[in-house]
Amino acid sequence: MSRTFDDTRRWVRFGTDLMLRSVGGLDDDAFAASSALPGWSRAHVAAHVAANAEALSNLVHWAATGEPTPMYASPERRAADIEQGRALPSGELxxxxxxxxxxxxxxxxxxxxxxxxARVVTAQGRTVPATEIPWLRSREVCVHAVDLATGATLADLPPDFLTALCDDAVAKRATAPGPALTLRAPTAVWELPGDGEPAVVTGELHDIAAYLTGRPAAPLTVDGAPAPALGAWL
Structure with missing residues (x-):
């Protein structure tokens, strides 16, 4: 992948600023409105991102001290924290x-x-160096700032972040069943192994990123047909 540690630290700051600007001024009713994620309000998204920061802080503590500190006590506790957080008044959230x-x-x-x-373990059970923490956070704040559906779009995100996001999504999807694809953006091409002859899917970089991450997108195959359906990203 082309991303560097300095890139990910920069993207964290960018995405955090975008997230905070996106929730700025939202009252209780606006937080209760639907986000771009099915079944989740904007408050769910904000609570998820806040809980994620605390979880990644656990990994920072792990790296700093060597004391194993899981991101979340359990999947149930993680879900409960989001539910409790989304019920907070807008100012507290x-x-x-x-x-x-x-x-x-x-x-x-x-x-x-x-x-x-130092090696730490993610919520998905992957053992990674602590240098992955800023990437995990940048992905959360940048993509979920768009999921809030308050005006920001994937096209507003840095192009180098979108390229890294596509790299990441292709690498993850390559380990799971799915259609074979050649994905062509104006600045990059990705080959995704899978079933059948590769379908050639074209679009702007932000459209390819949206498609790969399961967000609304309209990339087309070269013959004008809709791009093949994909399974879950994460």
Whole structure:
């Protein structure tokens, strides 16, 4: 993948700012409105992102101290935290979102250079170096800022982030069943192994990113047909 550690730190700051601007001024009714994620309100999305910051702060603590600190106590606790958070008044939910993001940023800034190579375990059970933490966070804040459906779109995200997001999504999808694809954006091409002859799917970079991550998109095959349906991204 083409992303660097410095890239991911920059994208975290960009995405956090976009997320906070996207919720700025939302009242209780606006938070209760539907997000772009089926079955989730904007408050669900905001609570999920706040809880994610706290979970990734656990991994920063793990890297800093060597003390195993899982992201979440359990899947049930994770879901319960989101449900509790989405019921908060708008001011409290926004404050939690900002406070948790600030704490994570402070923890990452304080982490010594030698500790970034420490191994930690993600919520999906993957063992990764701590240098992956900013990438995990940048993905959360950038994509979910768009999912809030308050005006930001994938086209507003940095092109190099979108390229890295497509790299990541293709790598994940290559390990699961699905159609074979050649994905062509103006600045990059991806080959996704799968079933059958590869369908050639074209679109703008943000359209390809939306398609690969299960967001609304309209990329087409070269013969003008809709792109093949894909399974879940994460």
């Amino acid at each position: 926004t404050a939690w979102l900002r406070r948790s993001a600030d704490a994570l940023e402070a923890g990452m800034t304080a982490l010594g250079e030698e500790r970034w190579s």
